[in-house]
Amino acid sequence: MKDKYKVGVRMPLKLSLHRVSQRFLDEGKELFQPYTASIREGSRIACTGASGQGKSSLLKILARLHLPASGTLSWNDQEATEIPVTNWRRYIHYVAQHATMLSGSIEDNLKLPSQLHQLPFNKDTAEHLLEKVGLSALDWKSEALQLSGGEQQRLALVRSLLLEPQVLLLDEVTASLDEAHTHHVEELLKGWAEERDRAYVWITHQPDQIARIANEQWSFDNHVITSNRVEVTA
Amino acid sequence: MSYLALSFTLIFIAVTMFISLRRKLGLEKDIIIGTVRATIQLLAIGYILGYVFAQHKLWMLIGIIMVMITTASINAAKRGKIFKPAVWKLMLCIGSVEAFVMLMLLGLGMIEPSAQYIIPLSGMTIGNAMVVAGLFLTQLKREGEASKEEIEMFLALGATQKQSLHRLMQRAVRFSMIPTIDALKTVGLVQLPGMMTGMIIAGASPTEAVKYQLLILFVLTGAAALTSILMSILFQNALLTEDLRIRSLK
Incomplete structure (x- = not known):
């Protein structure tokens, strides 16, 4: 089981949504209509649309942090209900818009995924990832909550990647970053998905970002989600 | 302590009432209710405990x-x-x-x-x-x-x-x-x-x-x-x- 998910081991993945819909909690009105799609190895999906259309809700449904109003999820043709939720979230991982740091050192935060799942901590990978997002100068012993918002966001991303997920669900993760750091993060995540045959679903409000990060687009408009391919202009 | 001595302690309640009236705190009703309740509840539990202790x-x-x-x-x-x-x-x-x-x-x-x-x-x-x-x-x-x-x-x-x-x-x-x-x-x-x-x-x-x-x-x-x-x-x-x-x- 463990070897199956080893870094660099290519294996097909398929996260499917079958007629998944959501309603507003209080009013019971439809947030988005039933949507069917699948996410496969190499899928780089941009979620776009105005605020309040349910983009974050969909991502949280995919991470099983929220229940959909209707519809089902499956992972490699196995029903979600048959897979323990803690395993599910390890492989299909949601990254929040606002990074939440654990009070404690940067090291504590980096070691959290391995600690939660009783796995060895890979220091080299952590250093490599920190370098990619421009955080190599950090003192690991310093307090994580002292970092700036943008630094916390990048550290949270590194922490998420150390979990070695198969699918990343990214909720506007570059919203608090400047242009240079946004590009670093885009490069890192795109490379991660392409080289390792992983996938991500990325909520963005920046139109120019779509072509850089995505090969597929899910547009949220008027409570309907539609899917298109993204033409890459080389 | 005799009940007479106990009743003298009501002087402290009277002082409280006086302050409340004088300063228009509007607490008089609550003070009276509180005093009566405390007296009844405690006397009752006193008798109940006395009875229970004796019964074994x-x-x-x-x-x-x-x-x-x-x-x-x-x-x-x-x-x-x-x-x-x-x-x-x-x-x-x-x-x-x-x-x-x-x-x-x-x-x-x-x-x-x-x-x-x-x-x-x-x-x-x-x-x-x-x-x-x-x-x-x-x-x-x-x-x-x-x-x-x-x-x-x-x-x-x-x-x-x-x-x-x-x-x-x-x-x-x-x-x-x-x-x-x-x-x-x-x-x-x-x-x-x-x-x-x-x-x-x-x-x-x-x-x-x-x-x-x-x-x-x-x-x-x-x-x-x-x-x-x-x-x-x-x-x-x-x-x-x-x-x-x-x-x-x-």
Whole structure:
């Protein structure tokens, strides 16, 4: 089981949504209509649309942090209900818009995924990832909550990647970053998905970002989600 | 003390009434109701206790303790209305603490197995457990609102229920024990506890009174710790659903 998910081991993945819909909690009105799609190895999906259309809700449904109003999820043709939720979230991982740091050192935060799942901590990978997002100068012993918002966001991303997920669900993760750091993060995540045959679903409000990060687009408009391919202009 | 002497203490109530009237505090009605209620409740419990002590009947003793546990649980549950079946969990928690404390005290011969010791000590144990449990629920409610993002971060990383709530529960346990630990540190310097004061007035030697007061303090500290830990176990699933999603507390 463990070897199956080893870094660099290519294996097909398929996260499917079958007629998944959501309603507003209080009013019971439809947030988005039933949507069917699948996410496969190499899928780089941009979620776009105005605020309040349910983009974050969909991502949280995919991470099983929220229940959909209707519809089902499956992972490699196995029903979600048959897979323990803690395993599910390890492989299909949601990254929040606002990074939440654990009070404690940067090291504590980096070691959290391995600690939660009783796995060895890979220091080299952590250093490599920190370098990619421009955080190599950090003192690991310093307090994580002292970092700036943008630094916390990048550290949270590194922490998420150390979990070695198969699918990343990214909720506007570059919203608090400047242009240079946004590009670093885009490069890192795109490379991660392409080289390792992983996938991500990325909520963005920046139109120019779509072509850089995505090969597929899910547009949220008027409570309907539609899917298109993204033409890459080389 | 004679009833005549006792009635003179109403002078203190008269002073309170006078201040309230003079300063237009509007507390007169509450003062009268409070005075009457306190007098009736305490005289009644005085007679009931006198009767129970004389009867030596186990079921009466257990009955009184059950009433104490129930009242304390209903009262503490008010602090955690959003956590649905709070009263039953509180009864289980406070009841277990009381049972443990009494078994220890009686089993090790620290007190005599008579109603005269068991009832006052039970009252103090249960009362303190009620305060600690109430504080725990207040803090748990606050944490449930304030730490949503922290819980979600843990859940998203694939943490179990225990892992997700570990830090939060630790904070709630610590918060609920603060008053008990503060009391332990300042007792004798800031305040002479009620029980000790009572024993001294009733004619016991101060050192004898101190022995019992230490017993009470240590019992209450242990009971507070036990209460918080039991609460954190019993309310483990108050914030999360079975399939590890954040419960909406409305």
